[in-house]
Amino acid sequence: MIYSACFDIGGTYIKYGVVTGEGEILLAGKMETPLDHAQTSIPEMIDEKIQFFKQHYLIGNIGISSCGLVDHQEGKVIFSSNIKGYSGLKLAEVLHKKTGLSVSVENDVRSACLGEMWLGAASGKQEVVLLTLGTGIGGAVVINGKLMRGSANLAGELGHMSIMHNGESCPCGGAGCLERYASTSALVRFYKGLSGQELSGKEMMDLVHKNDLLALEAYDLFLEHLVTGLVNIAHLYNPEIIIIGGGITEQGEVFLKDILEKYDKKVMQVYKQSTKLVLAQLHNDAALCGAYVAANQLIK
Ligand SMILES: [Zn+2]
Structure with a gap:
């Protein structure tokens, strides 16, 4: 060994x-x-x-x-x-x-992503996308069992796909990037915009579970944007699974259920059976x- x-x-x-x-x-x-x-x-x-x-x-x-x-x-x-x-x-x-x-x-x-393919959520899968939600959003794409690297090792920066042509400016130099709207820091920022209060992601999710109206509004906005990104990914790559990772996934199946509720309505029907959403397992x-x-x- x-x-x-x-x-x-x-x-x-x-x-x-x-x-x-x-x-x-x-x-x-x-x-x-x-x-x-x-x-x-x-x-x-x-x-x-x-x-x-x-x-x-x-x-x-x-x-x-x-x-x-x-x-x-x-x-x-x-x-x-x-x-x-x-x-x-x-x-x-x-x-x-x-x-x-x-x-x-x-x-x-x-x-x-390789770790999840070996021992985690993507075990035995050949077509995989990993999206990690944190301060920013990271991405990795696996096609036919191999990491997609691109011509200069730059492929798979899914956090910087623009979902709004005139959106918020991003440190990458672009505007409207997914990570400006669907990262944990975006969720915290949305809530601050509504309430004036700055909380951690964890505190924010605690409020969501207590049905705090402003927290729910911020969470819903965050989910809408996240699902927009997930639907784009499904339509682009049609992977067997999209693994969602990052600290927020410690919320567990409730978080996945909230995503799926919106995803199932927005993704093209023919993709629904072949591209599944799952949470990361190896953390x-x-x-x-x-x-x-x-x-x-x-x-x-
Ligand atoms: Zn960007």
């Missing part, structure tokens, strides 16, 4: 663990993402952790899931707005030099499991 040293590099934390062929995560933990000198400090921190892993297990390779735009073939971070000075880092090359091990680097949403472990999948090429 191959043990892989896996890391999930985010804007706040770097999560890690030794992942086994059964998807077990051993010696799991997290360390704070360094604020400075990312190009040297991140590889050093990862290398140190690998030396520690090696004292306990025979490590076969390294799997990295990373925020930002990633060139998987080159093992390079193309661009990241979350970590200062991180863009351009040839992470695979640097880590290979330090450890002598082969290194795979994959984008975090794509990694999460926090998805990206680490996906990093293992990419490192061992279980799903390409």
Whole structure:
């Protein structure tokens, strides 16, 4: 069995663990993402952790899931707005030099999608889309069992599909992007616009469940936009499933039911049977499991 040293590099934390062929995560933990000198400090921190892993297990390779735009073939971070000075880092090359091990680097949403295909909501599926709802919206598209990468590794940025030509401006430079209307931060913003109060996503959903009228109005608006995005995705790719991930999915089946009520009315009838909506299953472990999948090429 191959043990892989896996890391999930985010804007706040770097999560890690030794992942086994059964998807077990051993010696799991997290360390704070360094604020400075990312190009040297991140590889050093990862290398140190690998030396520690090696004292306990025979490590076969390294799997990295990373925020930002990633060139998987080159093992390079193309661009990241979350970590200062991180863009351009040839992470695979640097880590290979330090450890002598082969290194795979994959984008975090794509990694999460691979994780869900291996052990979670998309197990056994070949046509899959993952949409993660958080501060923004991330996307990954799998066609015929393979991640769709595009001509320059930029495919699948579903959060930046425009659903309103003259809509709100987005940090990407565009306007009316889905993530301006259907992310958790959009839900919080809608409620603030109605009530003047700024709540967390969790507090907001608590109010929804208490039938607070303004919270319900904001939630309904958020759902309408989310479903617009989901219907577009269904019509574009006709996947077997669209997995919805992100913290808000911890609301569970009630959340899915609210989405389905609107989705079933808006999607073209012929898509209803073939494209199902499901919630993510692996939550926090998805990206680490996906990093293992990419490192061992279980799903390409
Ligand atoms: Zn955008």
